[in-house]
Structure formats: structure tokens, C-alpha cells
Amino acid sequence: MIVPTSYRTHPSPLESGLRLDGKRMTPQRKRVLSLFEEIGSGIHLSAEEVHSKLTSSGERVSLATIYRTLKLLVKMTFLNELDLSEGGNRFELLSHDHPDHHHLICIRCGRTEEFENNEVINAGKAAAKNFGFKLLESSLNVRAVCPLCINK
Amino acid sequence: MIVPTSYRTHPSPLESGLRLDGKRMTPQRKRVLSLFEEIGSGIHLSAEEVHSKLTSSGERVSLATIYRTLKLLVKMTFLNELDLSEGGNRFELLSHDHPDHHHLICIRCGRTEEFENNEVINAGKAAAKNFGFKLLESSLNVRAVCPLCINK
DNA sequence: TTCAATGTTGCAAGCAGTTCTCATTACGCT
DNA sequence: AGCGTAATGAGAACTGCTTGCAACATTGAA
Known part of the structure; x- marks a missing residue:
């Protein structure tokens, strides 16, 4: 109901x-x-x-x-x-x-997978600190081709 | 000739x-x-x-x-x-x-700084491998505010 | 040097994603 | 219920980019 x-x-x-x-x-x-x-x-x-x-x-x-x-x-x-x-x-x-996830994107079909990785987050933090920037957000976009699209 | x-x-x-x-x-x-x-x-x-x-x-x-x-x-x-x-x-x-650099971008003035980080590159590789994707490229974009723009 | 083959260009039209304009609709305070 | 004003729908406009096509220029061969 x-x-x-x-x-x-x-x-x-x-x-x-x-x-x-x-x-x-x-x-x-x-x-x-x-x-x-x-x-x-x-x-x-x-x-x-x-x-x-x-x-x-x-x-x-x-x-x-x-x-x-x-x-x-x-x-x-x-x-x-x-x-x-x-x-x-x-x-x-x-x-x-999971607030800080990153994305793996198939550029052909748009399929997207998420993953998390603390080193990536830390790399963003470190870079911002290094240049005196105030960090807002960091996003790692991995462009790739997914298994289904590889043989097309 | x-x-x-x-x-x-x-x-x-x-x-x-x-x-x-x-x-x-x-x-x-x-x-x-x-x-x-x-x-x-x-x-x-x-x-x-x-x-x-x-x-x-x-x-x-x-x-x-x-x-x-x-x-x-x-x-x-x-x-x-x-x-x-x-x-x-x-x-x-x-x-x-420096082939694989990433970007730190000031969202206010557009100023961009580059940095390198092997862990980021490896994280991209690992994620692609993990999901069976063929990696093309990975880019970490860190959105931030630069020192000159912070007090505006 | 001439010439044909074919890659390249400029222009304009086209396209996809997004935003804007404005008349109309409808929230929500009283 | 009525009113002020925010929000919506429809379509035009805009942006960043791509493409079709006729004219053109580079290259290699004769």
C-alpha cells in the first residue's frame, strides 16, 4: 500500500x-x-x-x-x-x-563509474596549500573507453 | 634527384x-x-x-x-x-x-597553476584497470580561490 | 615548369547544450 | 479569497564547436 x-x-x-x-x-x-x-x-x-x-x-x-x-x-x-x-x-x-569521489568516464557511451582515493584528495589539498590557494573542491576525471565500447 | x-x-x-x-x-x-x-x-x-x-x-x-x-x-x-x-x-x-601535470584553478580570476603528482596518475590507472576501462587520460582539476582574490 | 591529384581553407549553415525573454500561471502570506 | 511576486512554458537567442561545399594551394610526378 x-x-x-x-x-x-x-x-x-x-x-x-x-x-x-x-x-x-x-x-x-x-x-x-x-x-x-x-x-x-x-x-x-x-x-x-x-x-x-x-x-x-x-x-x-x-x-x-x-x-x-x-x-x-x-x-x-x-x-x-x-x-x-x-x-x-x-x-x-x-x-x-562518500563526499569525495572521483569519476571514470567512458567517452564513447558516457558510462560513468565512481571511485574513491585519499591520495588524490591529499594531492589537491597539498597543491592548494603550496600556492596559497583556498581549496574549494578537487575532482579527478579519468577519461577512458569502457569494455563494451572498445570493439566498436 | x-x-x-x-x-x-x-x-x-x-x-x-x-x-x-x-x-x-x-x-x-x-x-x-x-x-x-x-x-x-x-x-x-x-x-x-x-x-x-x-x-x-x-x-x-x-x-x-x-x-x-x-x-x-x-x-x-x-x-x-x-x-x-x-x-x-x-x-x-x-x-x-612535465607530461602529466594537473591544474589548480582560481574560480574568480581564472589564474591557473600547474602541479605534478604521481599518486594522482596512479590512481587514474588503478581505477581504469579496476573497471576494465582503457585509460585515455586523467586530469585532476582543483577548484580554488587564489590569494589575490580571497579578500574581494 | 607544368599539371593533376588531393589536402586545406573560408564561409556559412548547422548542431547541441544552455540561457534568456516575456506573457501567463500559481505559490503562499494575510 | 485576494494579491504580490516568484516560477513556469514556449520558443528565440546565444555559445562553443563542427561540417558541407566551392574555391584554392601544396605536393609530387612528368
Whole structure:
């Protein structure tokens, strides 16, 4: 049995975060975030993919709103934006369980795997310290070709 | 048939590299590469910047040719392509003295510093191997704020 | 030196991803 | 319920880059 969660709810983290800023809760925003929540962290969707997943399940959202919402959710730290930069940026649910993961990307099909590595994180920290920079984030992107795409 | 040596210029690495592939030496290609050579390694130019530097010094080159030439020079390993992905890719002279450097970028002013770190390279290799991917390249981008921009 | 073959160029059109404009809709405070 | 204003949808515009094509230039051979 499915409990209707959208009928009368306590304010979600999303809703209260929005309110603090004079922003509003809309069905579109709710749907985008819950898509990522359903799908789990570690899955990377492009704006286009988010849009088609929502519209094909009957939602009525415009692509422009998807872009606006994704940007907002990144700013609110619900999502993480990845610059894999072959055919559009991708977004994932920001999981506080493994905050500093890196990405292995197949440049052909876009398949992405994550991994963690403390030395990489330390290398970023060391470099920032060395030049007197204040570190924000470091991301290692490994471009590669996945097994399925190698013989194509 | 022997060609008089007085007319012969020593073929540049670019020229001989092109010839091996049945490709041709053109003034445009020569100028793009020598721009990077004059400017030195460790400086990152966008295609647009290369174009305006050349045209403003009187050369007549189209932007399309710049893109084609940059891509070619990357393939020939004269240049390195950086995906810093804020408004277009950037290119730098590939120095074989430090082949695998990573970048520390000030997100405010765009200042970029390079550093090297073997552990980062190994982490990329290990991750690729682990998932059965064929490694192409790995780049660590550290986003940070430089000392000059911190108090702004 | 001439010439044909073919690689290269400039221009403009095209493309993908993203942002902007603006009329309309609809949150959410009272 | 009404109102002020944020948010949306639709499509045009923009950006960075690529491509199709006709004109052109380099190369190697005759």
C-alpha cells in the first residue's frame, strides 16, 4: 500500500530551504529532486535525461525549468554537478556518505563509474596549500573507453 | 634527384609529422603552433583567443581553421587540451618535461597553476584497470580561490 | 615548369547544450 | 479569497564547436 506523501506533509528539507530564501515550493522542483532520490546517488543524469524521464512518466515540465531547477538544487547542495564535458553536464544526488569521489568516464557511451582515493584528495589539498590557494573542491576525471565500447 | 641545399630549410617537427600522414604544411598551421611556442608552455589559450591574437596581428585565418588546427595539433601531441569547462576548452603547448601535470584553478580570476603528482596518475590507472576501462587520460582539476582574490 | 591529384581553407549553415525573454500561471502570506 | 511576486512554458537567442561545399594551394610526378 502506498502512502500519499504529497497530500499533507511536514516541510521537507527542500521546502524549508526554499522558504528561507523567499523561494517557492513547486511540483516541478519536488519532482526533479525526488527523481534523483528514487534513482539513488551515484547515478549521473543530464538535464535532457531528467527532462525525458519526467515527461515520459506523464509530468508536464519544460526543459528550461529543468535547467533552472538543477542549477538551484546544486546551489542548495542537494545535487552535485559533474563537468565531464562530453555532451553536457551531469548531475547526481549529493551523498554525504562518500563526499569525495572521483569519476571514470567512458567517452564513447558516457558510462560513468565512481571511485574513491585519499591520495588524490591529499594531492589537491597539498597543491592548494603550496600556492596559497583556498581549496574549494578537487575532482579527478579519468577519461577512458569502457569494455563494451572498445570493439566498436 | 638531389635538391640544392641552399633552398632547403630544415623540416620542422610539425612539417615532418604532417608529411608522414600525407598531410600538408600550411601557413595557418605554422602560425598557430608558433604562437604557442612564442608564448611558452603553461599558458592556456582558448580557440577564440588564438584566433583574435592571430587576426589582430594581421593574419587572415578563419575561426573554423583554428578549431581544426587545434584539434590536429592535439592529435599530433604538440598541444594539450584542457577541459576546465568554464566557457570553452583551452590549449597549451605540450611540454615533454612535465607530461602529466594537473591544474589548480582560481574560480574568480581564472589564474591557473600547474602541479605534478604521481599518486594522482596512479590512481587514474588503478581505477581504469579496476573497471576494465582503457585509460585515455586523467586530469585532476582543483577548484580554488587564489590569494589575490580571497579578500574581494 | 607544368599539371593533376588531393589536402586545406573560408564561409556559412548547422548542431547541441544552455540561457534568456516575456506573457501567463500559481505559490503562499494575510 | 485576494494579491504580490516568484516560477513556469514556449520558443528565440546565444555559445562553443563542427561540417558541407566551392574555391584554392601544396605536393609530387612528368
